[in-house]
Every structure is written in structure tokens, then in C-alpha cells.
Amino acid sequence: MLDDIKKFPDMCEKAYQPTEIDTKNIRNIVITGMGGSGIGGDLLKAHLRDKLDIPIIVNKNSNIPNFADQNTLFFVISYSGNTKETIKAYEQATKKDCKIKAITSNGKLKEKIRNPQNIIHQPPKNIQPRAALPHLYLPMLATLQKNFGLKQTNIHETKKILQEILEKNKPKTKKQKNQAKKLAIELKNTIPIIYSHTYLKPVAYRWKCQLNENSKTYATSNYYPELNHNEVEAMYKNNPQIKDLAVCIIKDNKPKKQTKKSINASKTVLKNAKKILTIETKGKKRLTKTLSTILIGDLTSLYLAILKKTNPSPVKNIQKIKRKTQE
Template identity: 35%
Template sequence: MKQLVEGFIQQLRHAIEIGERATVTFAGPPYANVVLAGMGSSGVGGNIVQSYVADKLSVPVIVNKGYSLPAFVSPNTLFIATSFSGNTEETLSAVREAMEAEASVGFITTGGELLRMAQENNMPHIVVPGGSGQPRASLGYFLVQQLYLLYYAGLLDDTFKTELSQSVNLLEEQIGSIKVQASALANAFQGKLPVLYASDAFEPVALRLQQQLNENAKQLAHVNALPEMNHNEVEGWQCPEKLFGQPVVLTMKTSYDHPRVRLRMDLTKKVLEQKKQDVLEVEAVGATLLEQMLYLVHLSDWVSVYLAELNSANPNTIDSINYLKGEISKV
């Protein structure tokens, strides 16, 4: 897994090449909404894209993580399904509903049933490499191709291309610092419950860190966003007192945080420190929203593999996930 994390920068470069070479045409009408469907790493890629395009698209974008679709899906919907294997049962179910609703459907996959459906129905699709065998190690492919499909559908302008290129350059420049920070955070997380806070726009990035800690380091973690956390969870830091000291809080800060959210982060830190709770902070680097998102994503991935080493965990295995898939497939 460490080699795959090391290859993330090159993956982004390759993903851009794939997107540029894609011959994708959408023949649908002007879109009233966009649905990004996927589970796990495919789903969190959609969450990051949803947050990134929030101020760029004139239509609403939702991320669908489940078997069924909302009733508003119609011929005026752009539906993008992402699945590493192409056989994710929740995503396949959602695709069938989208096709029944006559939505414009696009696919991102390595193969499987999704690719068969796309080819059989002559639907827009982009095939990404599957050699890693690890969906969570393919986030760069998923995220970049979702942006390209939005671009080819006429919803997103080409500014993202420049920002992607700048992001690759930034990660190359910052990789040494990223690894040092990641190692320190992994040591702080060992034997603790990481509690991850970010602004609402960067909650998907905190979710990516949670998922990587779960799958790679085999460790639980918790995520919430500000300002919402200030309206409920902050009050929960009272009971049971015997658990205090077990969590370690990480606040992910960025220059895109609303000034009032930044103030709330600082005040929340004071509240938690009064309870003798450790509060760590990390500041995103980059000139654009996409740069800062990808900086924190890459930092998160390194934290997870370093923590896996500390936990003596095998980051390449997902026995519990495979068990669940196997048992569900029998029913």
C-alpha cells in the first residue's frame, strides 16, 4: 500500500492524460441536476467533487450512496456511476433506476458489469486502470474522471485542468513536508480514537482520512464538520468522563474556511483543552481549493500507511469487508 500511496502524484498525471484522451459525448438535454453514485472510495471521490464544484455549477449536485435514487431523477438528470470493480451492487442498482428514469448516464470503472452495460447501451464511459486491485488506491482516477465527465457534459469549464496541473506540482514540491507531518500525526493517533473536524466544505477530505484509517490502519475514527458540530457534538464532550484522554482531536484548517468557522474552530479548541483533551491542527497548503483538497488527501493517505505500520496492521487486506460481500452475495 505504501508504494501505491507513493504513486498518487503519478496517478493524477495519468488520470489527466486519460481524461484528455477520452472521447465522451453526452446527447442529453440541459441538465437540472447531477447525481454522482458510488460507494467507499468511489463515493468519497464524489463527495470531494461535489464540494469542489459547489460554486462552479449552476445546478445542484448530490452524492448517492445506496441502492435507490431520489424521486427527482429524470431525463433532465446527469447521472455518473463510479465503481472500481464495476460490480458494486448498490451502484448497479442505482444505475438501473437511473436508466429506467431515462437519465443521461455516464460510467467510470475498470470493467465488470458497469463496463458491459455501458458498451452494450452505447453510453458514455471512461475506463481506468485496475492493476492495483485496491479501490481506495484509485481515488485520483475516480475524482479526475468525474471532473472530466462534468466537463464533457458541458457543466464545468476547463479551469479545473489548470488547477489539477498546479495540484500535481504542489504535491511534488511538498512531498517531504507531507511525509514528516504524516509521521507525526500517525504517532499521535496510535492507541487513540482520532476525532476529525473540518469546515463543511472540507468534510469530504476528513471523511477520506477516516476511511483510510479504517481500511489501512484498521483503526476507528470519527468525523464531523463545523459549524454543525458547534450545535450539538461540542456539548457531548462531557460524558463519560472516563473516556477523556482516549480521543485525539485533529482540526483540518484551510484558507477557504469561512472566517466565522475559523473563529469557531479556535473557540472549540479552547473548550476541549479545558477538558484536558489533546487538540492537534493541520493547515492545508495550496493557492486553490483543489490544491488544498488534494494536499490534505495525500497527507491523509500517508498518515494511514504510517499508522498501519505502528499498528502492525496489513493495509492490503480487508477481511471484514470481503466477508460481508461474500455473505451478502449468497442471499
């Protein structure tokens, strides 16, 4: 897992490759993927929510939206190419004559897609799907930016910051100067609850998933301002249910005034949890801020797994459930 995380900056640079596609008469975009293959859709939707004039729907289900038709750009994402729900969704999209573009490394999905031009990216094989995130997200982003006339990201600048983060948080760096190690120590023996806002919402969800899968730690996530209208009500003093909660707030390094106000207001009750940790984004551009915070989360989940003396790579419960659902 550490070797895969070390490749993160290079993967980002290699994966950010646009493909020419026909966007004529496209009225909506649907992205289908499960687990590690589906988070790219969440990131794409958050990144482009205020930039595109057509809706983006993330479908984490075997059944696709009823409105999908020949005017739908349909991204189908499966690292292995064998995800049961994703293949079924692909078959439905084919029957509805959607404009299908795929990202897959191999498997049944690749076999079913007869036109190779409909595969916009093939990730390298033998990577944990969740560790292959750049390959499952950035080809879509680059392609949409190019074909919808949006400004392209300078991925080389982003890579530079990602490399700096890796250097500062490498295993040999002592905990005093290692942000990911310090976070892992803080999260040990807690239930992490990850909060974020606006475009960082899927980043918080990624942290939650990596803590689940790598650290084998129960964690959950929520986002501002929504959590201020429900979840905070449970954060009252002496509530035994929150005594083990570690609230991790992921925030933009230059938050908007209203966002800053929402976060600060919530801290008046969040202080009743076991601890509050704040993680600020790094960089100036939205993509850099997103990817750099994801990398810190990936490293934190790895170091927490080490502290818990658990192997981060196997996902035994997930595989057990997959076997049972395929019987």
C-alpha cells in the same frame, strides 16, 4: 499500499481528463458509488457547491432518488464494476432514462454499458479501490468544468505540490521532518475524531475512512459549524468517554473570518479531549488544498498501520460482509 500512494500525483495528472457530454436540459446531477468509489462524489459536490446552478446529489444506496429522470446527469462509479448496490442503481437509472456516464475498470457494470461512449474513464486495474481515488473523482470534475463553462484547474501545478509532499513525507525521512509520521505517532493509542469545514468536509471523511481501512483504527468525523451545535456538549471535563480522543482539525490555510472564529471558539472545550492536532491545507487553489490534505491523510494512515504492526491492504471484515450479503 505504499506503491499506490506514491503514484498519487501521477494518477491525478492522468485522471484529470475532460470528456465531451451533452448538458442540454440537465436539471440535476446524481452520483452513485459505494466506499472508495463513492468518496469522489462527496468531493465533487463540495468542490462545485458554490459554482453550479443545479443540485448535485451523492447517492450511496442501491435505490436512486425518485426525482431522477431524463433530465438527470447520472454518474455511476464502481472501480471493480461488481459492486452490487451500484449495479442495481445503474439498472434503475437506465429504466428512468437518465443520461448515464460511468467510471469503472471492468466487471459486470462495464458489460452492461453497451455504448462505450458512456464510459468516460477506465482506471488502471490492480489498484486498491480506495487508492485509486484520483481516477474516481477527477474525470467527473474535469468533465463538468469543461461542459458547464467553469474554469479548468491547472493540474500540473497541483501535481508539483503533491510531489513535494511525497518527498517530505517519504519513509526514509525522519519523523522530525515528516508530518505524516509525526501525526501517526500522535494518533497511536487514540480514537481519532476528524473535524473540518465547508469544502473540506469530505476530506475529513476521507481521513476517517483511511484510518478505518488502512490503520484498522476506529475513527469518526464531523464538520463546522454543525459540530458546535451538538457534539461539543459531550466534551466536558472528566468525561471518561473522551479520554482517548485525538481531535484533528483540518482547516484552510487562509480560513474565512467566521470559520476561524468557529474553530477557535470550539477549542475552549475540545481541550478536554486527550489532544488537539491541527492540519492546515497547502497550496492556493481549492483542488490543490483538497488533494494535498488527502495525501497527507493517506500517508498518516499508512504509517499508523506500520506502528500498529498491521497490514494496511486487506479489508477482511468488509470482504466478509460482502460475501454474506451476496449469499
